[in-house]
Amino acid sequence: MxxxxxxxxxxxxxxxxxxxxxxxxxxxxxxxxxxxxxxxxxxxxxxxxxxxxxxxxxxxxxxxxxxxxxxxxxxxxxxxxxxxxxxxxxxxxxxxxxxxxxxxxxxxxxxxxxxxxxxxxxxxxxxxxxxxxxxxxxxxxxxxxxxxxxxxxxxxxxxxxxxxxxxxxxxxxxxxxxxxxxxxxxxxxxxxxxxxxxxxxxxxxxxxxxxxxxxxxxxxTHSQEAILWEQWVTGDYWERHRVPLSERPEVPKKQCDHIYNLQSSLFPPLTKPWRTVRDAISDLPVPGSEEGSSRVLNHVVIPGARKYPGHTGSPLDQSAKTLKAGVHGVPGGENMLAFHTGEVRYFTVREAARLQTFPDEYFFPHCWTQTMRQLGNAxxxxxxxxxxxxxxxxxxxxxxxxx
Missing domain, CATH: 3.40.50.150 (Vaccinia Virus protein VP39)
Structure with missing residues (x-):
């Protein structure tokens, strides 16, 4: 051809x-x-x-x-x-x-x-x-x-x-x-x-x-069943990311019945696991650090994130909520990262770009607000x-x- x-x-x-x-x-x-x-x-x-x-x-x-x-x-x-x-x-x-x-x-x-x-x-x-x-x-x-x-x-x-x-x-x-x-x-x-x-x-x-x-x-090609299996049946997910027991979140209450059914199953799901926020960003340096600012494009912390009822962010060990074109006031806090400790911060532009699978070399020349609007629409x-x-x-x- x-x-x-x-x-x-x-x-x-x-x-x-x-x-x-x-x-x-x-x-x-x-x-x-x-x-x-x-x-x-x-x-x-x-x-x-x-x-x-x-x-x-x-x-x-x-x-x-x-x-x-x-x-x-x-x-x-x-x-x-x-x-x-x-x-x-x-x-x-x-x-x-x-x-x-x-x-x-x-x-x-x-x-x-x-x-x-x-x-x-x-x-x-x-x-x-x-x-x-x-x-x-x-x-x-x-x-x-x-x-x-x-x-x-x-x-x-x-x-x-x-x-x-x-x-x-x-x-x-x-x-x-x-x-x-x-x-x-x-x-x-x-x-x-x-x-x-x-x-x-x-x-x-x-x-x-x-x-x-x-x-x-x-x-x-991927499923929620497969990530629940890796996290709460085999534990392979935590081992892969080297997350100690003390730093693991609690079993999600909404998924308890689902997880119980998986534990009762003899066979793992045939699909790959859903990718989590941790899967997407764990190899990035800490944002705001000297390494983070110098080695990675658009990887700067924006201060001011806070959680309140209905505005809680995306848990680190789940697939992210839908990124949207709004910024600070987006319902659900879709542009925030939520740690198992209860702390939250805004995603850096590079982290949000990772969630949208843009290549790391792709540069966003605008301020955080304008860039998050572009990423939310993508x-x-x-x-x-x-x-x-x-x-x-x-x-x-x-x-x-x-x-």
Whole structure:
């Protein structure tokens, strides 16, 4: 199989700090455009390009509002193999105003336009779990059907509900002409794929219908059962990290029944264990120390962390809570690390980047507040790579057949 067959073109919308895009790049795609309107996020990417970070080195970054972007201006040799992006989640987030389609930040229509104009072989979309709530169920159906039939456009004066009815009627006919995609979706927990963070997000993946691709989401590789087994049945976890009995937390009360059932089992779980915060950061030097500040990028302690009811942080020996784009006032204290002693502190930027599986050489040039916003909005790099690798494998099969 020659290099020409191995070359895969991609376009990324709503790139942010680059989590999804880096994962896609690591999977073997070459970005022909990375579009992001936030100047701070663009500066993060360009700072790493200037530092020679390989995964972002050749990205053409467009600091542009996607609503004003003309996709026909892209100079691309061959077809776009993958169009990816995570439209702003605020319209559908649990912590937002829940305005959905009435929110000016709803950028799904722009993603539809990009699909229509670029006609990529595959699409990958990420968004918050809140999109699956019953209050958005009709709009979610609309998103799936519009991704399926991107050329059936909304008419002038037609609202999205009437447009949905037209899409439904088209979907039920026997034959479909024009551009169409086979689209599937699933709510994925990043922890199930080796990311040290419990992070539920909706992913939508589609392949152009003419390619005849049969695809399903990759099976989870990690489980909570496996980490509970290592911690509370065999104790291997504590031995691996050399944690003495005096420094181990108490058995989590919520998991007592679960652990008892595991102890009664004769066989360990077949999956790998969920990765914990300790797994992710234990090899980092103490933040604030001379070694920590000089050897590790972005590894500086931010003072002022405190816990109170409902704001307790992520326990060191569990997968982290979901990092969010808020900072000091995030419900649950998702941006804090909680020790078994009861002490808490804020995650350093590098620790938070580890929880999102960004490479250690990736530099964040902004203050802690702005950087945590970028990290909270990002897709974990390693999860993006898992999905993009699977998509690429199926596209390579199509290229091999067509060659």
């Amino acid at each position: 020659g290099n020409k067959i191995l070359t895969m073109n991609s376009v990324e919308l709503f790139t942010g700090a680059g989590g999804l895009a880096i994962g896609i790049s690591n999977a073997g795609f070459r970005h022909q455009a990375a579009i992001e309107r936030d100047k701070n996020a663009c500066l993060t990417i360009r700072s790493n390009q200037q530092r020679g970070i390989q995964s972002v080195a050749d990205w053409p970054v467009f600091p542009a509002d996607v609503t004003q972007f003309d996709f026909t201006t892209l100079q691309v040799k061959g077809e776009i193999d993958l169009l990816a992006g995570g439209p702003p989640c605020q319209p559908f987030s649990q912590g937002g105003k829940h305005q959905g389609w009435d929110d000016s930040r709803d950028m799904f229509p722009q993603f539809f336009r990009a699909v229509r104009e670029l006609k990529p072989k595959a699409i990958l979309v990420e968004n918050v779990k809140g999109l699956l709530r019953s209050s958005f169920s009709q709009y979610f159906e609309y998103i799936i059907l519009q991704l399926t039939y991107p050329e059936i456009v909304q008419k002038s004066g037609e609202d999205w509900v009437d447009h949905l009815s037209r899409l439904e009627r088209h979907h039920t006919v026997d034959h479909h002409d024009g551009l169409s995609y086979r689209v599937v979706f699933r709510n994925l927990n990043a922890a199930d794929y080796g990311i040290p963070q419990k992070r539920d997000r909706v992913f939508m993946v589609g392949f152009r219908s003419d390619l005849g691709v049969e695809w399903s989401f990759p099976a989870p 897709v974990p790099v390693a999860l993006a790579e898992v999905l993009a690798s699977s998509i690429r494998t199926h596209l390579l099969r199509v290229k091999a057949i067509q060659a």
